[in-house]
Amino acid sequence: MSEYDTSKPAGQGFADRVVQAGEWSIRYRESGTGSPLVWVHGAGGPEITRGAELLAERHRVIAVELPGFGDEVNDRTQGGVDAAQIVLAFADALGLDRFALWGTSMGGVVALWTAIAAGDRLDRLILDAPAIFRPDGPSPAELSPEEQLAAFHAHPERKHLSPPDPERMARSWPLVERLVGPAYDEQLAAGAASLETPTLVLCGSRDGLFGVAPGRELKRLQPRAQFTIVYDAAHDISGDRPEAFAAYVSDFIERGRTFVVQDRSTLIYA
């Protein structure tokens, strides 16, 4: 088990960069070498997790900041379909013909739209705690601070928790609502059903926002998707179970659908 340095935020080894992608000037953070993995963040904005740090030990992790999640307001992006075009333009700007795409929570919606729009460019699609096909329940804004903490974090002791920035959240929340779309988006469902990109969807067993319903529904729609329940993780899967998350996702990136075939030896002594 790794030591958890919670004195400062994860992602210290990530470099801050900016790239011009069409009309957008896009900030991103990057670490690692190897096969490119573009990461679309959740509603709270781009926060590097310990799981992302560990993935960067084997992959080139590129955490894109969607326009509207910094200091500026983004009134132009009307939904997940628009945001998918931003992700593709961003990949173009970095010269990424093919890449793996990872979306977290709200970013899972954007990532799924991206795969529907340009699945032929994606080697893999990874969705963790995606805000797709959401069950009925309170929105995060309706939860008490204690309920929010429990919904997002099964293991707050493993991470540095920064207090939310209310001003930024207020500024970006209309955009968040446009990006996640309706609780059940029929068009998104139709797209998911015809998805051909090898897809992994992970849901935490203790996710207090959506439970495992999004993964279950994606699996129903797309039987070739891999639906994984991450035990003892809440909504922040890559922060709650970083070692397991990184090893598992990395294995999926490297072996695709065949990663269900166990390749760890059980030999104890030669």
Next chain:
Amino acid sequence: MQFSVFHPFPTYNDVPDYWPTPAKFARTHGLVTDGLDKAVEFARLADQLGFDAVSVAEHHYSKMQLSPNPLLAGAIVAPVLERADLNLLGLTLPLLNPIRAAEEIGMINALMHGRLLVGFFRGTPNELLTYGTNPYETREVFEEAVDLIMAAFSEPEPFAWLGRHFDYRTVSVWPQFDEATRPKFLAAANSPKSLEVAARHRFIAGFSFAPQPVAAKFAESFRQTAAAYGWQPTPDDMLYRCIALVAESDERAEEIYQRTGYGDMNTLFKPVNFEAAFTVAKGMAGIPANAEMPPGGPSMPARPMFFGGPETVAAQIADFVRETGIGRIEVTLNDAKLPYADAVNSLTLFGREVIPAVREQVAAVAA
């Protein structure tokens, strides 16, 4: 009120009763088949006598309890249970592949048309030596295994499980059950932490062998813990297991006890490597391996909990039910020390006289 009889599947002979019992004795012609034949006969009789359930457990490497797999033992007795339920009490989860266990639960539940109670246990110290299980991890493994099995019985689509102790990448268990044939589930609840598992999952809480005042405290603690999870257990949500002996009279029961030592749990499992068994016990309690055992050490009942003639035993059980509020009573009425004829007699008296008398007394108090 529900009454079940726990059948330990003993073998009857003068083979040494220490643990592990050397396998060479199990090669004695007829020894094992005779034990199994008597187990089936005993279960059939319990069914005919009006017991609500017959219960089997998991124990390894022992002449005392020939039941390494409760699901297999259950499948053996299931065909003779025409009206009684089958209790699997229980599966020692830290020893098992949870997915395999779920598959077998599904099979036996289908065989029983849902007349099944499935118990999840952490095991006893000697059992954890069977497959080299790390005792210090058993609580974590147990809790994860319970969650995984319940996911296997609730998820509608194939899924993978990325656990702390289990990593299964393709899970889609068959058979399943519908609401009409849904089995009941139980978790051993002999400690505050295990009791919490039962309360969280809304399982039946299983208590065992504790003296009556202690069982009453456990039951009250379970009710309070369940309330914190938003539900109120009824007497049917709690089960108490103990050893009992019924004879024609109190004097006759005492004579049997003096002659056989039946019901002395301190002699039930005598580990050859008692140092290892103590270390396992420490591990299960979370005590460092190099620490001294707490003063007194483990303590087990030396006599049957419910003991005597039918009237005496009925009064004891009725009093127990009144004080504890526990509505499921499970009795062990036979083991390898007790001559089979005495066990059958005890079973018969319990079924014909004790059960009706307890029901009557409890109903009278309730009225």
